[in-house]
Amino acid sequence: MLLGVIADDFTGASDIANTISKGLLGQGGLRTAQFLGIPEENAPADIEAGVVSLKSRSIPAEQAIEQSLAALSWLLAQGCRQIVFKYCSTFDSTLEGNIGPVGEALAAALGVKGVVACPAFPGAGRTVYMGHLFVKDRLLNESGLQNHPLNPMTDPDIRRWLAQQAKDTVGLVAHERVRQGADVVRQILQEASTNGQTLVIVDAISDEDLVTIGTAANDHRLVTGGSGIAIGLPANFIRMGLATGNVGVPAGTEGPxxxxxxxxxxxxxxxxxxxxxxxxxxxxxxxxxxxxxxxxxxxxxxxxxxxxxxxxxxxxxxxxxxxxxxxxxxxxxxxxxxxxxxxxxxxxxxxxxxxxxxxxxxxxxxxxxxxxxxxxxxxxxxxxxxxxxxxxxxxxxxxxxxxxxxxxxxxxxxxxxxxxxxx
CATH class of the missing domain: 3.40.980.20 (Four-carbon acid sugar kinase, nucleotide binding domain)
Incomplete structure (x- = not known):
């Protein structure tokens, strides 16, 4: 297995599994399987990307960390070279967690800092600009998500929101720097790592921006974000000759x-x-x-x-x-x-x-x-x-x-x- 995903809910797991399986247009994605909870056995040998589905979004942060680290252990045992912590594209979490605590716990386990944090999913109308999250043409806190029954999102500044959850200071790669290309993004993330910033909000308003971010993070052990963050990741493994590009197969069944x-x-x-x-x-x-x-x-x-x-x-x-x-x-x-x-x-x-x-x-x-x-x-x-x-x-x-x-x-x-x- 090349790419491992830890998803904090089941629909989000399906979402990012779909993204990884499709990959970039014309290149294909990775052969992907979704696992419901942490498997007790090894993954099938032909699976290139595994998505572990947890139900950890709205539970106490300590439990979410414990489950996520257990999922990480299983994925590393499958040989994964890169891990994605997948959360909602509307950043669903309370001020007490769980995105910041889980993200920092995974980073500590992998010994990394300067980790991408990008919930953007332009295909579904979620974009990040200057660290602020938009749902289509509305700021997050004006989109209806402020009324979420479990995780009401009342602040569109996700850098500020994440800073209240995280132990370390939170960085930002502004959109103008993303547009300058993958090398610039990579350099800013390295500077953030040197400065002790574990999580770094990265702006993205288009799929092209997400591809740039994915290219910049090609050798990162950990990436975090919504399903859109995975758009450019399969191509990294294809370019390295580790995968050939999954074209997908029909799937379905008849019945009630x-x-x-x-x-x-x-x-x-x-x-x-x-x-x-x-x-x-x-x-x-x-x-x-x-x-x-x-x-x-x-x-x-x-x-x-x-x-x-x-x-x-x-x-x-x-x-x-x-x-x-x-x-x-x-x-x-x-x-x-x-x-x-x-x-x-x-x-x-x-x-x-x-x-x-x-x-x-x-x-x-x-x-x-x-x-x-x-x-x-x-x-x-x-x-x-x-x-x-x-x-x-x-x-x-x-x-x-x-x-x-x-x-x-x-x-x-x-x-x-x-x-x-x-x-």
Whole structure:
């Protein structure tokens, strides 16, 4: 294995696995597998890039560090020459962590400083300029992410945000220096290392900038960022003759389908609304979940009755609705109960024969795939930017789409089910 990734949630893991598998246009990427948690066995010999999916974004920083270092140990044992710490392209984290603490812990374990920190993903509208993170034409704190139920992002200056999490001072490579080329970026990162700066925010407003950053970091043991940071990394291994360039293969399976949506993002709420116009949908009442009235049996019964019609169950709500529920029961209590409900539902769906499963929301996806315990997943074609088809192995493979809340076109759900069937 050449490239190892430690992802702090499952949808983000799929996102960066997709990026690495595609690589640059015309050059191809790396043969990539996504692992659900830290594997107990070695990776298949033909895998060039392995993505370890953790559910560490919103847990205490000490636990996130412990899990990330364990993932690092496994990846190094597979022979990885470079490690990527992947976090959300909207920098989802509280002031207490986990991006800074995990990034510095990995850097310390690898004995490096001057490490790239770049969440930019221009293909999904995430750009970084002068250390400020934009979501399309809005600053991060004006994009709706300030209302995130678990990790509200209230400051677009991610250099300042990261500095409150990190022990060392945080550096910056401004966009004008990125535009001067990979050699300039490499020099500034080396200066940052000499000055004792572990993490360095690097501006990027285009894919070309990300390729420049990837080229500058070709010999770095550690890189951190969103999935976009990996755009230029496969080409480094191809240029060195260590990989030939993966062209990708079709992936999918036929069979009964279901859609589970646990994200409260604006994009997911719009997608649910559009899907509901022509397909059966069931809204989950959180009060009834907390009281025990709504159970996984009820959700499975609804989804089973409507097989073949792309049925969907969802717990998405507006920021005001979410706030009311959280104030009543507690933020973490609500999240834990909904995660458990979706996980139990997914297990029963697969046991009953469902073979195509679409899941929206990072926390929801993490709960579902952890419960299913599918092992390594093959990375298939891209459905929408950042969301590939995932296919499990075995006699009865499961085709999955794990969608981050803000990702996907308005018609994502119906399109995803088509792609999961191999069409």
């Amino acid at each position: 389908e279901a859609i589970l949506a646990g994200s409260c993002s604006g994009a997911t709420r719009e997608q649910v609304g559009i899907h509901a116009q022509n397909h059966p949908t069931l809204a989950i009442d959180v009060d009834s979940v907390m009281s025990g009235e709504t159970t996984s049996e009820i959700l499975v019964d609804f989804l089973s009755k409507h097989r073949g019609a792309a049925p969907l169950v969802y717990s998405s709500g507006t920021p005001d609705e979410v706030g009311v529920v959280q104030s009543r029961y507690g933020r973490q209590a609500v999240a834990d109960r909904l995660d458990a409900l979706f996980a139990e539902t997914a297990i029963k769906l697969v046991s009953s024969g469902v073979r195509r499963l679409v899941v929206a929301g990072g926390e929801t996806s993490g709960a579902v795939v952890s419960a299913l315990d599918l092992g390594a997943l093959t990375i298939g074609p891209e459905i929408d930017p950042g969301v590939p088809v995932l296919l499990s192995h075995g006699e009865q493979p499961i085709a999955l789409a794990l969608k981050s809340g803000n990702f996907g076109a308005p018609d994502f759900f119906t399109k995803a089910l088509e792609r999961l069937s191999g069409r």
